Amino acid sequence: MASIARSLRPAATRLIASSRANTLLWRPSSFGSRAFSASPAVFAKKYTKDHEWVELSEDKKTATIGISDYAAHALGDVVYVELPTAPLEVGVGDSIGAVESVKSASDINSPITCTITSVNSLLEETPGTINKGPEDDSSAGGWVAKVEVGEVGIQDLDNLMDAAAYKKFTEE
């Protein structure tokens, strides 16, 4: 699964990528263990209030976008997914697709400014994939789009929640 793959990434890369790291992570007592067990999602995976996630790649040039586990659960059984035609330049909040579930048409919005380079066609054939693994970015997963990210997109990430903040947000 994606979470396992992430935990195998070299710690050094994450340290470079974490200029805004949570100070807790730098406590000497926990540094060693965290470097190998904590998910770098803390740095790279962000969530919107609209329940989309975006995960930046190591090189900070590309990212994957999807809807959150919470959203997939709240939507109920997804019966149709509409995806955009790549390439497509979008800004924050622009619609990048739509899902239908339980008589509801819901927009999927872009969490950041980016250019969509490919979409997950699997969702068009088997829409239920998005319920099974909405945060799974593997080839069999329910991710929505792969994107290219520029400077503006990187800045947009600052306005989003990390996993812990998002969890708190959904529990409110």
Place this chain on the structure above:
Amino acid sequence: MSPSRGASLLFSHSRILTPAPNIHKWQLRFQSSLHQIPNAETQIYLSRSQSPYLNLSIEHHLLTKSPAESTILFLYTNSPSIIIGRNQNPWVECNLSLLRSSPLKPDLVRRRSGGGTVWHDEGNMNYSVICPTSKFDRDIHAQMVVRALRRLAVDGVWVNERHDIVMGSSVAAKPWKVSGSAYKLTRLRSVHHGTCLLNSPNLKDIGKFLRSPGKPYIKARGVDSVSSPIANVEVQNADFEDAVVKEFQQMYGHVDPVLVGEEEGDVPEIMKGLKELKSRDWIYGQTPQFHFSYPTHPSSEAFEEVGPTVSENLTPFNLSFIARNAAINSACLSQRPTSTQRTSSLGNVKVHEIEDWSQYVLPSRDGTLVDAKSRTTEEHETFVKDLNRIFGVALVG
């Protein structure tokens, strides 16, 4: 509920709906209420237009342009129309040639919300509640309508597990559906709208409009309708309008209803929405990808309901294609017994732009299609006739 109580609601509280007919008309004609949607937290609009395209466009305008925290009730009645869901296939959902030939002249409309196909006419009223997505709930406003119906002494109605309002007695085998729900969720705002069959004179005909000759031949992505037995609740439109307004006011506070209508079509955003909703690119072009296959595949699960007709069993012609945004690609036309591939001119043609299939599945130019047997011409005619019937381009009696 007496009719006079309905009238008192409309004429005693509302500033816009003053009893003086001249002022009323003047306001309706020259001043759209929706150029600038007010900031009020609670708003009520009643449409006096019966255009399904305009009413849905006003609703969409209210959804996209109203203040983020406001809650809005919008009630409207449409002239006869078939309203398909956002992600549905018109060739699967309705009988297009019957739509054209019926004296009722129903409009075909693709709405922006999800769900299945419904029938609207002047005996059906639609309610719509727009509220923040954070407060979205699939049942809360269906329950509001149930309470409105109970106000009107319609008993034995409840919201079922499909979020529809049904009517029946506890001993009845299967309750009747009287109201269907659909939803559209955007980033900040959501709309729940629903039908309510009050006194439709067309109940017995609705099934005919919703039975498609194309269904057995089409395997479509998107959303299938679930058909249900339907009934009228037998109340008058004005009484229902009054009762729903009262229940809404009880939930969100007393505000006066504002009348809207044809003049709202002048609001630029509504005009734009209206143009899109009426366009064939929206109605047909937004159809999710589908696969067409002639004759039907009796073996396929999707085609179990209706087997191939006799003429198809004999037909030497096979046609299949995939249509994405209603544009045909991967068309394959062949003829038995040799399974000779025939050239068709269907590539990139939009299904809804075909007025006569004979133009597109003609014998190829070298005439090879008519060389096998003398009856081929007749079979080709049957084939073309079938295609025209399936896609609803030929009028039926």
